[in-house]
Amino acid sequence: MIDLSELRLGNYILHKAGVRILPVKATFQHFDIQAKGFSKDIFPIGLKPDMLQKCGFIENIKYYLYPEGREFVLTLPVMGNNKNEIYAYINTNKESYARATVNDLVISNHFYNLHQLQNLYYALVGKELDVKL
Numbered sequence: 001m002i003d004l005s006e007l008r009l010g011n012y013i014l015h016k017a018g019v020r021i022l023p024v025k026a027t028f029q030h031f032d033i034q035a036k037g038f039s040k041d042i043f044p045i046g047l048k049p050d051m052l053q054k055c056g057f058i059e060n061i062k063y064y065l066y067p068e069g070r071e072f073v074l075t076l077p078v079m080g081n082n083k084n085e086i087y088a089y090i091n092t093n094k095e096s097y098a099r100a101t102v103n104d105l106v107i108s109n110h111f112y113n114l115h116q117l118q119n120l121y122y123a124l125v126g127k128e129l130d131v132k133l
């Protein structure tokens with residue numbers, strides 16, 4: 001289940017419709033579903049390797065834990081001389097999370113879901129993250 005207060009219109013989520021669970025963009029209908037108390041049918045999309053690559057992340061094959069642990073990097077198109085990136089990690093226990101950095105200094109808490117990545121990207125860059133589902 002997902003807290004719909006974290007969502008913006010256009011965020012990708014998993015929606016259970018009957019016996020199928022499909023990735024969809026959040027719409028006004030999803031907010032209406034929450035208001036009616038049926039938000040148990042809406043789930044977040046985790047940050048897995050295939051999803052990260054669909055968002056434009058590049059895998060760092062020189063990562064010191066590779067291949068058991070994996071690191072992915074997305075460079076943000078932000079003006080200025082700073083190095084703005086989002087790093088995502090798949091730990092050896094298969095836990096996945098991401099965090100934002102500026103000049104290799106961590107500036108965000110860990111986040112675990114695609115809609116959180118989309119919201120952070122929008123806040124930092126000012127445009128939607130291109131997700132190729």
